[in-house]
Amino acid sequence: MDLKQLISSQPIIGLSPLDGITDEAFRLTQCHFAKPDIIFTEFVSAEGLAHNAVKLYDHLLFLPEERPVIGQLFGKDPDSFYLAATILCHLGFDGIDINMGCPARTVTQHGSGAALIEKPELASEIIKAVQQAVKNKTKLKDLKLKQKTIDKVETFRGTSLQNNNPTISVKTRLGINESVIETWIPFLLKHNLDFLTLHGRTLKQGYSGVADWSEIQTAANIAKTFNTPILGNGDIKSRQQGIEYCHKYGVNGVLIGRAAMGNPWVFSDHIATYAEKFAAMKFHTQKFIDLFSGRRFEPLRRHFLLYTLGHPRAKELRLKICQLTSIDQLLAIEANFLNC
């Protein structure tokens, strides 16, 4: 079943994109312990890909067991989106998602992410550029890309099956300072998207307060009139809650972000033992080392700290975790972690 059919046929409980978190090591760990129905990469700069920043391909790594995988792009330049979307087609992604929801100042001050809500004409040009890229499937050699980029894409293609018809979707928020869904959502849906994801907060809210699911429900009613599937997002803590919300608020699915950090079982609702949690930490670390041999160990600590939530000896463990610099040091705290 392709991604488009999947999204319209069952309640989807998917992994939300989390920049700096949902890298390939995280996603493989997630899939090993409880596979989400769909998976997004972290966002990647369309302009960066178009300007041959080959380092960015680390964010786009994926393996067949993660499918369906959607690559997410952010940016503000339609021509760059055309190039970047063409690259994502060649990399074999099941879907291409356009970020119109990121509230980070580093992104919005350049007019990308949630700032596009205020620039509907530009948002429209970007969607059309991605649609044109998927339609044209321009050969790599016919794009103005450097040889190092073409080589990089060719190497990737060796490891992933091609998908010739990726979905095109947008992930957005309610508005900038207040909800504008009554105009913004119909505007987006006029573009014949394959699906839309709505996070129930405004840009101004960032991640504070609570997601407004009544607004998501209103958007879901609008989406029905366009016959476009919609995913709701914000504050979902379990698969069970996600399924309940699909029925209660009329969405085709939900994306779970923060609740998956330190708890890959959020997609199965299994209550993990400490032994299972430690096994996940080891698995995640091994994948991280195998994939990113040159990287510092420190980013893993953020994940490990979350695995200690609710642990009776959390305080003592956190002190140790904050000093970890190698997998051997992690293995040395196994007995402390399991002894509770």
Ligand SMILES: Cc1cc2nc3c(=O)[nH]c(=O)nc-3n(C[C@H](O)[C@H](O)[C@H](O)COP(=O)(O)O)c2cc1C
């Ligand atoms: C650390 C962090 C990084 C994020 N990175 C992205 C991103 O790359 N792309 C995106 O569309 N949303 C991003 N988001 C937003 C999440 O995908 C999601 O919309 C938000 O966290 C609300 O869902 P949740 O309550 O399930 O976490 C990020 C959120 C956080 C906390």
